[in-house]
Amino acid sequence: MSVDRADVRAALLATVPEADADPSSVRLVRSPGRINLIGEHTDYNEGFVLPMAIDREIVIAFVPTDDRLVEITRLDTGAVARVELDGDHERSGTWGDYLAGMATVLVERGVPVRGLRGVIASSLPIAVGLSSSAAIEIAAAWALVGGESPPLPALELARAGQQVEHEFIGVNSGLMDQLAVTLGRRDTALLIDCRSLEHRPVPLPLDRHAIVAVDSGSPRRLGSSAYNQRRAECEAVVSAVAERFEGVHSLRDVNADMLDAVRDTIEATAVARAEHVIGENERVLGCVDALGRGDLPAVGGLLAASHASLRDRFEVSSPALDALVEIAGGVAGVVGARMTGAGFGGSIVAIVERDAIGALRDAIAKEYPARTGLQATVHVVEPVDGAGVVDDGA
Ligand code: GLA
DSSP states (O other): OOOOHHHHHHHHHHHOHHHHHOGGGOEEEEEEEEEESSOOSOGGGTOEEOEEEEEEEEEEEEEEESSSEEEEEETTTOOEEEEETTSOOOOOSSTHHHHHHHHHHHHHTTOOOOEEEEEEEEOSOTTSSSOHHHHHHHHHHHHHTTSSSOSSOHHHHHHHHHHHIIIIIOOOOOSHHHHHHHHOOTTEEEEEETTTOOEEEEEOOTTTEEEEEEEOSSOOOTTSTHHHHHHHHHHHHHHHHHHHSTTOOSGGGOOHHHHHHHGGGSOHHHHHHHHHHHHHHHHHHHHHHHHHHTOHHHHHHHHHHHHHHHHHTSOOOOHHHHHHHHHHHTSTTEEEEEEESSOSSSEEEEEEEGGGHHHHHHHHHHHHHHHHSOOOEEEEEOBOOOSEEOOOOO
16 A cells, blocks of 8 residues: 555646656655554663554655755645745644754754655555654655655664654654654564664564554544653653662663562552553563564464553553454454554554454444444555655656
């Protein structure tokens, strides 16, 4: 389900006279979205995550210009975002904030940016927990430097995207999404150690199984303060433990015994948040081991435990996500399912025998609207390479 390159190129030629006059100057860049298999709310605690870049993407077709204006038209709605590269950027609450934010952040990092006229197209659903934000940030970065070479080395590029979230969008996110959409590799997930930023591809059993995202139809409200509040709760635990133990800088340094030692001095909810993170890091490593051994029942058990912990200890699930996980869990051939991404709505991820995808769709269609009053959408996703230039052969 990639964006049709010919469509977006044709739209650019029809909208932008400079492109029509010189089609050889047209460039295409893309960024995938991501789905996280396991390791939720661990990234900003310097823990482990296991995401993959997915074959749903954002594509920008454009011509670089020598002026200081960035003007991009949405292929689907015709809405236009305009950014004056040398002007001040007022936050507008629209997708233009990502462009303006990335332009500012690149310049701050000493990267020259250029004007452009472009068209943006997407096959990535927005605000459903599949990282459309990271995708637009990283695609914008590639476009803003002219679309020929990388805007920055990969890790720094990911950090630039994260900086946009922090300073222009108001979400104190971790680095997982930007790393996943930048470093993703075809056919594999990525195990990332969010402390050292070491990462390695983890093969998935994709011959007989598929990775399935199910959008709950209840939009994720990440900007809402709940995400930032969770992060602050985790930091409060770190401060309490650091008063008693040396060398504690993040929840990655905290074990169950240390948590026990401060249990009576901090809020019970904060303890529960930390228990989630400590357990989730172990589950990520356990999942990578189980995948390596081909032990899919163990993988399924870890996904289920992750969901339960996010629901009961970290409290970022929702009745809709819980219903989807329960429905998926009742379908023969579903290896495991859990909420994915920040939570508070959004999507679940499931590992499903390819032959059982139809049964999963049927079960969701039959049970989910009746239980929740919502409509869910099933997306079978494949792991793809991270962001970059598109060679569409034109
Ligand atoms: C969002 C954030 C990530 C990560 C997840 C939860 O996707 O952008 O940094 O914290 O939530 O795992």
